Amino acid sequence: MKVCYSCGSKIKVIKDQPYKFNECGLNVVLYGITQYECPNCKETYAAIPNVSKLHRIIGTHICKERKALLTPEEVKFLRKDLLLKAKELALIIGVTASTISRWENGKKDIGEVHDRLLRSIYMMYATEQSHRIICEGVINLFRELPAKRKKIKQEKEISLNPQEWMNENFTYCVA
Numbered sequence: 001m002k003v004c005y006s007c008g009s010k011i012k013v014i015k016d017q018p019y020k021f022n023e024c025g026l027n028v029v030l031y032g033i034t035q036y037e038c039p040n041c042k043e044t045y046a047a048i049p050n051v052s053k054l055h056r057i058i059g060t061h062i063c064k065e066r067k068a069l070l071t072p073e074e075v076k077f078l079r080k081d082l083l084l085k086a087k088e089l090a091l092i093i094g095v096t097a098s099t100i101s102r103w104e105n106g107k108k109d110i111g112e113v114h115d116r117l118l119r120s121i122y123m124m125y126a127t128e129q130s131h132r133i134i135c136e137g138v139i140n141l142f143r144e145l146p147a148k149r150k151k152i153k154q155e156k157e158i159s160l161n162p163q164e165w166m167n168e169n170f171t172y173c174v175a
């Protein structure tokens with residue numbers, strides 16, 4: 001990529017700048033992404049490896065590393081990456097569609113049991129999609145979730161270093 005899509009000027013490459021991947025609806029920061037900026041119109045671009053795989057890595061990271069109860073944004077992210085409508089997830093989990101909406105708009109906490117159920121479903125899905133075991137030590141994953149999870153303070157930001165997610169053969173595409 002050498003010229004700006006918007007104005008046709010030559011663009012410059014920016015390396016080693018964290019990239020805010022807000023497109024996914026979460027506060028995700030990616031390191032090791034090549035970015036481009038147009039000196040003329042200030043348009044910016046990022047070369048993001050295979051976005052659907054990246055989504056899977058973010059989802060897995062949420063399920064494995066985020067110890068507090070799933071936030072509304074995280075619930076929504078996981079549901080969307082499962083390619084399920086609220087109504088469909090409701091049937092799978094055994095709640096009503098309006099319960100799902102309340103989890104996603106923050107009017108109601110997902111609660112301990114449904115948090116663990118959604119994580120389990122997602123991890124099974126990610127394993128199935130990648131044809132490899134995504135989570136080793138699944139019992140420990142749940143064992144290590146603390147009991148009083150509403151009180152847990154965790155970073156708002158999810159940051160992914162290149163080694164965490166670029167070690168696979170991604171097909172590069174421009175987002």
Ligand SMILES: [Zn+2]
Nearest residue numbers: 004007038041
């Ligand atoms: Zn431009």
